[in-house]
Amino acid sequence: VYTEIHSFNEELIRDAILQEMSRGGQVFFIHNRVKNIEEVAEMIRRLVPDSRIRFGHGQMTASQLEKIIEDFYGHKFDVLVSTNIVENGIDIANANTILINNADNFGLAELHQLRGRVGRSNRKAFCYLITRPIETLTTEARKRLLALEEFSDLGSGFNIAMRDLDIRGAGDILGGEQSGFVNDIGFDLYTKILNDAVLELKESEFSDLFDGIEAEIELPETLVEIDETALLPSDYIQDNVERLNLYRKLAQAKSEEAINEWKDEIEDRFGKAPKEANTLILVTKIKLYASKSFFTKATIRAGRMWLICPKTNTKIGNYYYEQNLFQQTLAQLEQMKKDKFKVIQKDEIVRFAIQDVSSFDEALDCLKTLSKS
Numbered sequence: 001v002y003t004e005i006h007s008f009n010e011e012l013i014r015d016a017i018l019q020e021m022s023r024g025g026q027v028f029f030i031h032n033r034v035k036n037i038e039e040v041a042e043m044i045r046r047l048v049p050d051s052r053i054r055f056g057h058g059q060m061t062a063s064q065l066e067k068i069i070e071d072f073y074g075h076k077f078d079v080l081v082s083t084n085i086v087e088n089g090i091d092i093a094n095a096n097t098i099l100i101n102n103a104d105n106f107g108l109a110e111l112h113q114l115r116g117r118v119g120r121s122n123r124k125a126f127c128y129l130i131t132r133p134i135e136t137l138t139t140e141a142r143k144r145l146l147a148l149e150e151f152s153d154l155g156s157g158f159n160i161a162m163r164d165l166d167i168r169g170a171g172d173i174l175g176g177e178q179s180g181f182v183n184d185i186g187f188d189l190y191t192k193i194l195n196d197a198v199l200e201l202k203e204s205e206f207s208d209l210f211d212g213i214e215a216e217i218e219l220p221e222t223l224v225e226i227d228e229t230a231l232l233p234s235d236y237i238q239d240n241v242e243r244l245n246l247y248r249k250l251a252q253a254k255s256e257e258a259i260n261e262w263k264d265e266i267e268d269r270f271g272k273a274p275k276e277a278n279t280l281i282l283v284t285k286i287k288l289y290a291s292k293s294f295f296t297k298a299t300i301r302a303g304r305m306w307l308i309c310p311k312t313n314t315k316i317g318n319y320y321y322e323q324n325l326f327q328q329t330l331a332q333l334e335q336m337k338k339d340k341f342k343v344i345q346k347d348e349i350v351r352f353a354i355q356d357v358s359s360f361d362e363a364l365d366c367l368k369t370l371s372k373s
Helices: 010-022 034-047 062-073 108-115 139-150 157-168 187-203 240-251 256-270 275-292 315-322 325-337 360-371
Strands: 002-007 026-030 053-056 079-082 095-100 126-131 223-225 297-301 304-308 341-346 349-354
Touching (some): 002 139, 010 026, 010 034, 010 126, 034 053, 053 062, 095 108, 275 297, 275 360, 325 349, 325 360
Parallel strands (some): 002 126, 026 079, 026 095, 053 079, 223 297
Antiparallel strands (some): 297 304
């Protein structure tokens, strides 16, 4: 949708409407003030005498509005002067020009929705954002309008949402300060950083409030490396959004029972899980039990498994070694594998190298045992 920002100009309005009418199209004119919407309709009638014009707003009855939209859909008039009530659910392929009056008074998401009323066919569409003189606008209003002008391609809603987040700020849950950097790091990482900050405050500035309360140790987000494909194939679950939702749900599973329930769900909805999905389920279980054993990384390939312990001089590392978890894991491996493993230390990194791990199931059984030690 070709998008332009203009100060109010009657000649521009007339030319935009005439251009659309000349190719047999129709026009939305958005004016979000009920008290003078009739005057705006009369102005357009004066500018374009040959046009057929109707107006609609939210103070009309449902039957009146329905009749207006039906008539517009049937091309019984050319220009619909309306408030923002048309921003959702209106799909008129023949309407491919929209003029939004006082666009600086709208939010960015609202402008994006209004612009979405045009460009719903194979015709080139136009959106004119009409404002007060540009120099009188606030900085944020200018940023909103420029963002809409910049991101005008199909599927640019995500970019607009991120720009809106940047303009308004993502907020600071712990205070009134607006950060606006969530779009740079991602929501998941943002919440992890926030959680770390809360734990740090509990231990330092607000330690007196939590005196005697044992601080929670967050399990590491274990990285699992394998040589096989672990995913939900697109020919198994074709909808991208649904696959993403299922990945997210699996990532939130905190127990083997929850992972098994997830498998039952996908097989109930989509049929027997293919090999890649079963591998994904196994890898998720491996990640779960490796995390419970405080390993930061697990690599399984060529009949071996490498498990990396947390670094020293970190909160989780200090806990791991002070609570003798390392010694317990070492003793358990000596009992299970005897001479089939070794401990390797390089710089600050300590890893267990375990031999004769012939399958993911065997690796999972080993990690289950270690997590109970």
